Amino acid sequence: LAKTTQPISMDSYEGQEVNITCSHNNIATNDYITWYQQFPSQGPRFIIQGYKTKVTNEVASLFIPADRKSSTLSLPRVSLSDTAVYYCLVGSSGSARQLTFGSGTQLTVLP
Amino acid sequence: GAVVSQHPSWVICKSGTSVKIECRSLDFQATTMFWYRQFPKQSLMLMATSNEGSKATYEQGVEKDKFLINHASLTLSTLTVTSAHPEDSSFYICSARDLSFYEQFFGPGTRLTVL
Numbered sequence: 105l106a107k108t109t110q111p112i113s114m115d116s117y118e119g120q121e122v123n124i125t126c127s128h129n130n131i132a133t134n135d136y137i138t139w140y141q142q143f144p145s146q147g148p149r150f151i152i153q154g155y156k157t158k159v160t161n162e163v164a165s166l167f168i169p170a171d172r173k174s175s176t177l178s179l180p181r182v183s184l185s186d187t188a189v190y191y192c193l194v195g196s197s198g199s200a201r202q203l204t205f206g207s208g209t210q211l212t213v214l215p
Numbered sequence: 216g217a218v219v220s221q222h223p224s225w226v227i228c229k230s231g232t233s234v235k236i237e238c239r240s241l242d243f244q245a246t247t248m249f250w251y252r253q254f255p256k257q258s259l260m261l262m263a264t265s266n267e268g269s270k271a272t273y274e275q276g277v278e279k280d281k282f283l284i285n286h287a288s289l290t291l292s293t294l295t296v297t298s299a300h301p302e303d304s305s306f307y308i309c310s311a312r313d314l315s316f317y318e319q320f321f322g323p324g325t326r327l328t329v330l
């Protein structure tokens with residue numbers, strides 16, 4: 105399973121764009137990159153998933169360079185309610201194997 | 216997206232008793248379910264993987280006789296913490312996956328407190 109590395113914590117202010125980068129040097133050819141958000145005492149919530157280049161949905165964008173050894177989650181105009189832990193995971197949909205959680209990034213949005 | 220529920224959402228029990236936690240996929244069939252444990256300020260740690268109709272696969276260091284997992288149907292998996300002790304107090308989270316989906320769907324978690 106591909107190991108991921110993320111910053112332990114990040115601070116931002118309301119209204120700013122936040123970019124969280126994750127490195128996954130040994131990502132496999134059939135692995136997808138998935139980001140989850142977790143609030144205290146809640147289960148992780150799916151944010152976005154991608155394989156290469158750029159993916160955008162209503163809450164975030166995911167940028168993946170050509171070598172796929174890293175990825176960047178971009179949160180536009182964060183608010184206080186975006187304060188949470190963000191996890192980057194890599195894994196293959198073709199296997200029943202679970203996704204391994206790394207340490208995650210604690211994002212704190214300040215007023 | 217698909218919904219996964221857990222019951223109960225929290226439970227307090229005495230040391231030595233057994234506690235059962237249910238995980239249900241509400242609108243899809245989960246061929247595989249996963250059980251995680253999360254201690255305060257830490258990441259999720261996988262405990263076991265269960266496939267419907269077969270024995271669960273436990274991660275290294277997880278006692279299979281203490282954490283009994285049953286996945287008898289495509290929508291229900293249960294985790295039973297047997298002879299619970301205070302060190303078993305934790306946040307238990309399940310997730311469910313259908314092989315046609317790329318992502319896992321997580322339950323809301325169950326807070327277990329053993330006195």
